[in-house]
Amino acid sequence: MDSVGLHTFSKAERLCSRKVLEELFSGGHPSVSAFPLRAVFMPNDVGLVRIMVSVSKRYFKRAVLRNRIKRQLREAYRLQKEALQPLDGGLDIAFLWSSNETLPTEKVFQKMRNILCRIQESRVEKQTAQG
RNA sequence: ACAGUGAACCGGCUUGUCGCUGCUCUGCGCUGUCCUUUCUGGGACAGGACAGAGGAGAGGAAAGUCCGGGCAACGCAGGGCAUCCCGCUUCCUAACGGGAAGAGGUCCGCGAGGGUCUGUUGGUGCAGAAGAAAAGAACCGCCUCGACCAAGAGGUAAGGGUGAGAAGGUGGGGUAAGAGCCUACCAGGCCGGCAGUGAUGUCGGUGCUGUGCACUCCGGGAGUUGAAAGUUCAUGUAAACCGGCGCAUACAAGAGAGGGCGGCCCGUCCGAGCCGGAGGGUAGAACGAUAGAGGGCAGCGGUGACGCGGCUCGUAGAUAAAUGACAAGCAUUCCUGCAAAGGAAUACAGAACCCGGCUUACAGGUUCACUGUACUU
Numbered sequence: 192m193d194s195v196g197l198h199t200f201s202k203a204e205r206l207c208s209r210k211v212l213e214e215l216f217s218g219g220h221p222s223v224s225a226f227p228l229r230a231v232f233m234p235n236d237v238g239l240v241r242i243m244v245s246v247s248k249r250y251f252k253r254a255v256l257r258n259r260i261k262r263q264l265r266e267a268y269r270l271q272k273e274a275l276q277p278l279d280g281g282l283d284i285a286f287l288w289s290s291n292e293t294l295p296t297e298k299v300f301q302k303m304r305n306i307l308c309r310i311q312e313s314r315v316e317k318q319t320a321q322g
Numbered sequence: 323a324c325a326g327u328g329a330a331c332c333g334g335c336u337u338g339u340c341g342c343u344g345c346u347c348u349g350c351g352c353u354g355u356c357c358u359u360u361c362u363g364g365g366a367c368a369g370g371a372c373a374g375a376g377g378a379g380a381g382g383a384a385a386g387u388c389c390g391g392g393c394a395a396c397g398c399a400g401g402g403c404a405u406c407c408c409g410c411u412u413c414c415u416a417a418c419g420g421g422a423a424g425a426g427g428u429c430c431g432c433g434a435g436g437g438u439c440u441g442u443u444g445g446u447g448c449a450g451a452a453g454a455a456a457a458g459a460a461c462c463g464c465c466u467c468g469a470c471c472a473a474g475a476g477g478u479a480a481g482g483g484u485g486a487g488a489a490g491g492u493g494g495g496g497u498a499a500g501a502g503c504c505u506a507c508c509a510g511g512c513c514g515g516c517a518g519u520g521a522u523g524u525c526g527g528u529g530c531u532g533u534g535c536a537c538u539c540c541g542g543g544a545g546u547u548g549a550a551a552g553u554u555c556a557u558g559u560a561a562a563c564c565g566g567c568g569c570a571u572a573c574a575a576g577a578g579a580g581g582g583c584g585g586c587c588c589g590u591c592c593g594a595g596c597c598g599g600a601g602g603g604u605a606g607a608a609c610g611a612u613a614g615a616g617g618g619c620a621g622c623g624g625u626g627a628c629g630c631g632g633c634u635c636g637u638a639g640a641u642a643a644a645u646g647a648c649a650a651g652c653a654u655u656c657c658u659g660c661a662a663a664g665g666a667a668u669a670c671a672g673a674a675c676c677c678g679g680c681u682u683a684c685a686g687g688u689u690c691a692c693u694g695u696a697c698u699u
Contacts, residue, residue: 203371243642254672266647
């Protein structure tokens with residue numbers, strides 16, 4: 192938990208289990224979108240936030256542009272992930288890019304911030320409803 | 323100087339902040355095992371997604387996945403047929419459909435040069451709404467006979483028009499008119515001599531000579547799959563259950579289910595299991611996997627591709643997939659401007675087992691050799 196406060200992005204914070212991904216994309220989990228970025232998320236019992244980033248070949252045929260967007264998204268998450276504090280239990284998030292245009296990094300950061308805040312709001316709402 | 327041709331090469335740099343993935347070293351108060359043995363200790367080894375330090379981290383095409391090879395697993399008595407690929411010569415190479423040096427035809431360019439094609443005098447088939455006729459050719463024409471003319475009979479590929487192609491072409495002789503019928507030259511084939519490793523070239527002989535396409539034919543080659551290959555460990559475990567077909571044993575009856583040998587046939591071998599249903603488990607880790615037909619340097623051999631030995635260098639290894647994000651400065655090019663300066667642009671593109679090629683994309687730049695034009699001395 193101590194590493195999460197820093198702006199790091201280690202292997203533990205990445206979502207790479209095939210099983211978890213299937214569960215996440217099977218439907219029924221909440222999603223938030225700020226076009227062209229969309230996030231699907233669900234709680235986990237690991238106690239960490241784990242994320243993945245995906246840009247479809249459908250939107251970008253060339254790998255260079257796909258990589259560019261994925262890197263922008265990872266940086267945007269890494270430098271703004273404190274928006275999910277305080278953390279109460281783990282969370283798995285998948286970020287999906289659904290546009291065939293790139294955006295300047297500044298814009299990508301704005302979209303990411305927007306999404307992270309809204310995820311946090313929905314979590315708080317859910318907890319208060321339960322409690 | 324300008325325009326161009328052919329090769330070879332480069333394809334941004336520096337600094338700062340915060341990050342990512344391996345590697346090495348050190349530490350560890352974290353985890354595991356073991357030792358010591360009674361201390362609420364000490365020690366050893368291993369691990370780690372932990373901490374610190376150091377150092378490394380996309381390409382000339384990493385791309386398309388079009389060829390070839392390594393590597394791996396499985397397969398492999400033999401014969402025939404079919405299928406697919408290659409096709410001027412010699413050489414290079416692990417190999418190639420790649421490369422080098424050459425040969426002949428043809429097209430483009432003033433030129434340096436560039437593009438393209440090339441096994442096959444054989445056999446079979448086809449060749450339009452053109453033409454008389456498309457390979458055993460007579461429509462018109464020409465000539466002979468027909469006493470002359472005409473009908474008719476015969477000879478004839480010089481001329482006409484058609485066509486991509488009309489009996490190899492042109493001139494001369496010859497003839498009733500004509501024809502490689504004869505002859506000279508030219509293009510090609512065949513035979514022989516000479517030169518060349520060879521494709522071919524050249525000299526002599528030989529009247530041998532229609533075009534295009536497809537198939538056939540000739541020569542050479544091809545086992546299948548493809549790193550999601552495959553090996554090991556972990557997890558789970560099922561040689562279980564139900565149905566069908568078959569084998570074995572005993573009396574009788576009958577002759578094998580199923581499979582291998584690339585697709586088929588012959589032949590041959592294995593053979594007690596095979597097929598379906600229902601149901602269950604994993605989808606993790608390590609190896610494969612980064613030292614290789616490796617790069618660089620000069621030397622020697624070769625026209626060259628390339629080869630040989632010598633010295634030297636250490637160079638990404640991810641796995642839902644790292645190699646970055648941001649900022650500043652520099653560099654290059656373009657635009658505006660007398661200038662100072664300002665603005666814009668900096669391509670194509672991202673390793674995935676590894677090599678050799680091919681093809682395609684590409685801002686800008688460098689070097690060498692050569693060609694044409696103009697000018698100066």
